[in-house]
Amino acid sequence: MQNNTFSRLIVGQKIVVLKRVDSTNNYIKRELAKSTPFSEGTVIMAEDQYSGRGQAQNKWLSPPGLNLTFSTVLYPSFLSPESQFELNIAISLAINDVLSEIIGSDIKIKWPNDIYYRNSKVGGVLIENSIQGRSLKSSIIGIGLNVNQTEFDPQLVHVTSLKNILGRDVELKELLTALCKSIENRYLKITSDHSAHRAEYLRCLYRYNEKHKFVNKEEFFGIITGVDEVGRIVIDSEGEQKVFSFKEVSFVI
Numbered sequence: 001m002q003n004n005t006f007s008r009l010i011v012g013q014k015i016v017v018l019k020r021v022d023s024t025n026n027y028i029k030r031e032l033a034k035s036t037p038f039s040e041g042t043v044i045m046a047e048d049q050y051s052g053r054g055q056a057q058n059k060w061l062s063p064p065g066l067n068l069t070f071s072t073v074l075y076p077s078f079l080s081p082e083s084q085f086e087l088n089i090a091i092s093l094a095i096n097d098v099l100s101e102i103i104g105s106d107i108k109i110k111w112p113n114d115i116y117y118r119n120s121k122v123g124g125v126l127i128e129n130s131i132q133g134r135s136l137k138s139s140i141i142g143i144g145l146n147v148n149q150t151e152f153d154p155q156l157v158h159v160t161s162l163k164n165i166l167g168r169d170v171e172l173k174e175l176l177t178a179l180c181k182s183i184e185n186r187y188l189k190i191t192s193d194h195s196a197h198r199a200e201y202l203r204c205l206y207r208y209n210e211k212h213k214f215v216n217k218e219e220f221f222g223i224i225t226g227v228d229e230v231g232r233i234v235i236d237s238e239g240e241q242k243v244f245s246f247k248e249v250s251f252v253i
């Protein structure tokens with residue numbers, strides 16, 4: 001294990017690089033379970049994450065050394081369980097800020113918090129919250145970004161990387177530092193910029209306000225018109241406002 005101390009940021013002030021770990025989210029979970037103090041914003045980055053987890057029990061596969069696979073922990077006690085989606089918004093905006101600076105406006109957030117370039121996934125976020133009473137006790141934020149990987153399992157369609165988009169390598173540590181800064185910036189504004197964050201999230205949302213095909217039990221055409229307070233997507237289908245939780249609806253791409 002190698003320890004690197006960067007500037008005085010809370011997020012990324014301490015970055016621990018692990019040579020090999022099952023999952024950086026699991027690593028933090030195990031540390032928190034030991035009840036030893038774990039400083040807010042400490043980043044655990046894996047060079048080789050061999051059993052990465054995605055949302056909804058999916059796997060997150062990433063070849064060693066090419067991409068960013070990291071997690072951090074936040075203690076957002078100011079958030080109630082009902083408002084936990086504010087964290088998803090802040091984190092996706094933070095990633096979107098950094099990647100759109102590098103790549104431009106073709107970077108979008110695919111609801112709830114995938115990061116897309118045009119019609120292909122570049123990254124994903126796995127947020128695991130623990131609740132104590134009426135507030136969030138801890139939030140493990142896991143981020144996987146395809147950075148310098150150029151070849152993907154042919155069965156995985158609609159996936160790309162920064163290198164495939166830009167045609168050049170991207171320095172992992174520099175990108176990580178920019179992401180940490182951005183996460184801190186958005187995190188600190190969750191309460192004060194609540195409405196602005198929501199408006200920006202919608203502005204950056206993949207396929208927002210456009211007519212596209214979705215699948216629930218069957219295929220239907222609809223227009224994403226919003227995301228409600230608890231993070232469910234609202235899709236207008238021929239005048240009917242349909243509201244879906246994660247996994248109840250998928251996009252036809």
Ligand code: BTN
Pocket residue numbers: 022023024025026051052053054055056058060068069070071114123124125126141142143144145
């Ligand atoms: C998704 O798109 O479904 C979310 C993917 C999240 C992957 C990251 S990689 C770092 C952290 N550790 C994990 O096991 N998962 C997250």
